[in-house]
Amino acid sequence: MDNDEHEHVIEVAGLRRVYGGGFEAVRGITFHVDRGEVFALLGTNGAGKTSTVELLEGLAAPAGGRVRVLGHDPRTERAAVRPRTGVMLQEGGFPSELTVAETARMWAGCVSGARPVGEVLAQVGLGRRTDVRVKQLSGGERRRLDLALALLGDPEVLFLDEPTTGLDAEGRRETWELVRSLRESGTTVLLTTHYLEEAEGLADRLAILHEGRIAAAGTPAEVTAAQPARITFELPDGYFLGDLPPLAALGVCGHETDGRVVRLRTRRLQHTATELLLWARRAGLELRGLDARAASLEEAFLTIAREASAAQEPTRTQEYAA
Amino acid sequence: MSGTLTTPAGRMTALARAELTLLGRSRSTVVTALFVPLVLPFTVRSAVEQMDLKGTGLTVGLILLPAAIGFSLLFAVYSTLVGAFAARREQLVLKRLRTGELRDAEILAGAALPAALTGLAQSLLLAAGCTALLHVPAPRAPQLAVLGLLLGLALSVVLAAVTAGFTRTAESAQVTSIPLVLVTMMGSGLAVPLQMLPDRLAAACALLPLTPAMTLVRDGWTGGADAGEVLRAVALALAWLVLGVFAVRRWFRWEPRR
Numbered sequence: 334m335d336n337d338e339h340e341h342v343i344e345v346a347g348l349r350r351v352y353g354g355g356f357e358a359v360r361g362i363t364f365h366v367d368r369g370e371v372f373a374l375l376g377t378n379g380a381g382k383t384s385t386v387e388l389l390e391g392l393a394a395p396a397g398g399r400v401r402v403l404g405h406d407p408r409t410e411r412a413a414v415r416p417r418t419g420v421m422l423q424e425g426g427f428p429s430e431l432t433v434a435e436t437a438r439m440w441a442g443c444v445s446g447a448r449p450v451g452e453v454l455a456q457v458g459l460g461r462r463t464d465v466r467v468k469q470l471s472g473g474e475r476r477r478l479d480l481a482l483a484l485l486g487d488p489e490v491l492f493l494d495e496p497t498t499g500l501d502a503e504g505r506r507e508t509w510e511l512v513r514s515l516r517e518s519g520t521t522v523l524l525t526t527h528y529l530e531e532a533e534g535l536a537d538r539l540a541i542l543h544e545g546r547i548a549a550a551g552t553p554a555e556v557t558a559a560q561p562a563r564i565t566f567e568l569p570d571g572y573f574l575g576d577l578p579p580l581a582a583l584g585v586c587g588h589e590t591d592g593r594v595v596r597l598r599t600r601r602l603q604h605t606a607t608e609l610l611l612w613a614r615r616a617g618l619e620l621r622g623l624d625a626r627a628a629s630l631e632e633a634f635l636t637i638a639r640e641a642s643a644a645q646e647p648t649r650t651q652e653y654a655a
Numbered sequence: 656m657s658g659t660l661t662t663p664a665g666r667m668t669a670l671a672r673a674e675l676t677l678l679g680r681s682r683s684t685v686v687t688a689l690f691v692p693l694v695l696p697f698t699v700r701s702a703v704e705q706m707d708l709k710g711t712g713l714t715v716g717l718i719l720l721p722a723a724i725g726f727s728l729l730f731a732v733y734s735t736l737v738g739a740f741a742a743r744r745e746q747l748v749l750k751r752l753r754t755g756e757l758r759d760a761e762i763l764a765g766a767a768l769p770a771a772l773t774g775l776a777q778s779l780l781l782a783a784g785c786t787a788l789l790h791v792p793a794p795r796a797p798q799l800a801v802l803g804l805l806l807g808l809a810l811s812v813v814l815a816a817v818t819a820g821f822t823r824t825a826e827s828a829q830v831t832s833i834p835l836v837l838v839t840m841m842g843s844g845l846a847v848p849l850q851m852l853p854d855r856l857a858a859a860c861a862l863l864p865l866t867p868a869m870t871l872v873r874d875g876w877t878g879g880a881d882a883g884e885v886l887r888a889v890a891l892a893l894a895w896l897v898l899g900v901f902a903v904r905r906w907f908r909w910e911p912r913r
Contacts, residue, residue, distance in 0.1 A: 390754055411758075416660055420754035426747025430680045431673060442669020443755050445660045479751075 340404075341365040342490055342521045343372070343389060347398035350384045350545075358384035360545035361398065366523055366538075371516050373532040374525040376542035377638065382525035383423050385542070386494050389523065390420050402490060416445040419488030423495045423525075425479040429468035433459055433478055436467060437485070444486035457481045458507060472499040480508070484515075491515065493524040497531060509535060533630045541637055548637045553630055560628035560636055561586055562602035564609065566620040568593045576616075583608045594622065598636075602627060666757050670765030674739070678769050684738065688731040688773055692781070695730075696723040699846055711850045712879065716789035718848055721873040723781040724804065725845040728811045728865065729836050732774035736767055736815035737832040742825035749909045763903070767812040774811065778804055791876065799885060800875025806892040807868030813899035814864060820906040839865045844873070864899075867892040 343366040350359035359381045366372040374382045388395050391407030391414065400406065405413045427436045437454055441447040454460055457477040462470070470478065476499055483491060493512070497505040512522055512535055526532055532539045533553045540550040549556045568574070574590060577583070584601040599605040606625050613620050626632075678684055696719050703718050743749050743766065752762050782800075785791050794800050814835060822831040840846050842860040849857045849866070860866060867888035874880035874888075 392750070392753060412756075415756040422747070422751060422754060424747055425751045426743075426749070427751065428673065428677050428743065428746060428748055430677055435673060435676060439669050439673035440755070442672070443661060443666045443752075443757050445756065482751075 340368050341401075342368045342370075342403060343523060344401040345385075345389070345398070348385065348388060348395055348400060349397035350381075350388055350393065351396040357396075358545055359388070359395075362540075362542070362545070362547050363398075364540050364547065364550060366521060368521055369516065369519050370537045371512060371522045371524070371535050373536035373539040374523070374542055375527070375529070375532045375539050375634065376525070377527060380542040381545040382527075382542055383494055384545075386492055386523070386525055390418070390492055391415075416486065417489045419483035419486060419491045421476075421479045421483040421491075421493045421496055423498070425475075425482075427467045427475070427478065430466060432464050432466055433470070434463040436478065437463075437481060440482045441485055446487060447485050448487060450485075453481045453485050454478075456484065457511070458504075473501060473504045476500055477504070477508075480511070488520065490521045490523070493522065495525055495527070497526070497528065505531075529629075529631045529634055541634060543637050549633060556633050557628050557630050560633040561598040561600050562605075562625070562627045563632060564597045564599065564602070564606060565622065565624045566595055566609075567622045568595055569618050569620070572618070578608060578612050661756055663758070663761055667761050667765035667768065670752070670757065670762065671768035674766045675769035678735070678739075678773075684735055688735045688770065689777070691730045692723065692727040692777055695726045696781070696785075702846070706847075706851065711848060712877065713848055713850070714791075716785055716791035717873065717876055718844075719789060720782060720785040720791055720876065721869050722845040723785060724778045724807070724872055725839065725843060725865065725869050727774050727777040727781060728807045728868075729839055731777050732767075732770050732808060732811035733815050733818075734828075734832045734836065735770045735773075736812060737818045737822060738825055738828040739766060739770065740816060740819035741822045741828040744819070744908065745825055745911055747910070753909055759909075763816050763907075764812075767815070771808050771812055774808055775804070794876045795878025796875050796880070798875070799878075799880065800872050802889070803868045803871025803873075803875060806871065806889070806896075807865060810864055810868060810892060810895055810899065813896060813903060816903045816907055817899050820903065820908055823912065835864075838863060842866065843869045845869065862891065864892075864895040867895075 345365065346363045348359055348362050349357065351357050362385065364372075374385060376382050387393050388400055389402060389407060391402075391411055394408055402414050403417055407414045407418075431439070433454065434450060437450040441450050451460070451463070454463055457480050459474065459477055459481060462474060467475065467478070476496065480493070480496060483493070496512075497508050500508060509531070512524070515522060524535070536553060538550070538552050539556065540547045541556065542548065549559060551559070574588075574595065580588060580597070583597070584599050584605045585597045586600055587598040589596045597605065597609075602625060609620075678688070699722065700715070700719060703715050708714065740763070749762060753759065757765070786793070818831050818835065819828070822828045842863045843866040844860075849860055852860060861870075870888050871885070874885065
């Protein structure tokens with residue numbers, strides 16, 4: 334390969350996808366994935382992850398925008414792209430009456446430079462299940478078979494749509510190890526997931542999708558750093574939110590109440606915590622259930638979901654200009 | 656990228672091999688594809704024997720032989736494939752196949768190959784069987800019979816894909832394939848030779864998708880067609896093929912409806 338090391342293996346600009354009924358599942362997203370990177374599309378169900386990946390795989394035409402995989406349009410220039418990519422669909426299908434080995438052999442006949450079938454099946458832990466019919470496999474085993482087929486042609490670019498959904502804890506860990514080893518061997522991986530720890534643990538960079546748009550993107554650390562920290566405590570009896578020092582002076586950028594439980598969000602955790610605790614000491618109060626934590630990817634993810642539900646229920650959450 | 660690139664023929668062979676395995680493992684498909692076309696011609700035999708064939712230039716054998724080939728096209732190829740396409744779609748196999756190097760046409764053609772070859776082998780067997788059992792003479796224009804058979808096979812595959820486009824599930828394939836089967840049996844000369852129908856009805860039936868193929872097969876044995884008639888039949892069959900391919904490109908569904 335004579336490609337530049339920092340070449341954008343996947344390039345997406347202003348991508349849109351509209352379904353037959355007029356539903357806009359992907360609403361103008363832009364990102365790129367460099368060679369050798371593991372990139373995660375993170376989002377809740379219905380965020381547009383699969384709709385996006387199918388456009389990258391060349392299974393559908395975008396309603397707008399541009400996709401390039403290895404420098405080519407994955408749909409119109411498929412002959413240049415397909416021999417170099419591997420795909421694992423969220424819901425892959427195999428004829429239920431074929432055995433694992435027959436399925437892999439069939440696929441191997443359709444893949445350029447296919448590796449030996451036995452080797453790939455062993456790699457995903459199906460080495461002892463080769464003569465079992467697909468219909469007798471567990472859900473997790475089916476995912477592994479799907480992964481095996483995606484790996485059969487030793488692809489430069491691997492698309493994994495929710496690769497660990499339906500796997501048990503061990504299967505999930507094994508898949509993670511596999512993705513890490515692929516990354517070490519230089520494979521570019523784009524995966525979707527709704528497991529935060531999966532994105533945090535595997536991805537060099539990630540994008541959080543929400544309602545067809547990218548709500549946040551960057552390295553896990555960058556995405557996390559962009560989110561406020563959180564302090565939670567219980568207001569003592571007889572006290573109300575208004576009894577606290579002015580929230581703006583505490584450095585609070587947003588808050589919620591749930592009965593007596595108060596949740597403050599701040600980008601200056603140390604300052605806010607100090608001022609809050611000093612106030613409590615002056616008032617002689619004990620703040621029960623006190624918890625202060627820096628933002629995590631989970632927090633970032635939840636914030637995005639909360640902002641969406643806040644849009645629907647504007648009275649429960651208040652936001653201040655930070 | 657290591658290794659050599661796959662070829663269309665190689666990819667379709669791999670797919671066809673898997674599809675042949677599946678065909679053999681489905682009992683209902685084996686019955687429909689292998690036995691129905693062998694049994695059906697003999698059930699219409701008694702009816703044909705009571706027909707007044709004077710003046711048509713036909714014999715019982717010359718009616719039953721093309722009919723047998725027609726039944727093979729309808730059951731071994733057409734019905735089998737409507738079910739197979741619908742089942743593979745339902746199991747998301749078609750969607751999975753589309754992520755790889757196979758092109759759309761290769762997926763359909765590769766999946767259709769075992770059924771088409773079954774139909775071909777069966778037709779040859781039926782022709783030999785009819786010749787031996789019904790004292791049918793050797794075909795006078797075998798090239799016409801071959802041409803008709805090949806056009807019939809191609810049309811059966813394409814029409815199966817068209818029908819599958821309008822079929823929701825593998826189960827409903829048993830229903831959606833009935834109209835073409837019935838229309839062809841009645842109107843394409845399988846049960847009743849077109850010569851025995853009223854002129855206007857015969858003219859309309861001549862336009863049905865599988866009629867030209869059936870006519871060519873029969874002409875192959877009788878040798879009673881002039882160049883104009885042959886040309887007309889071939890043109891009509893090709894027109895149906897083009898229309899079918901267009902319909903597949905336009906309406907074939909690769910994924911189940913949600």
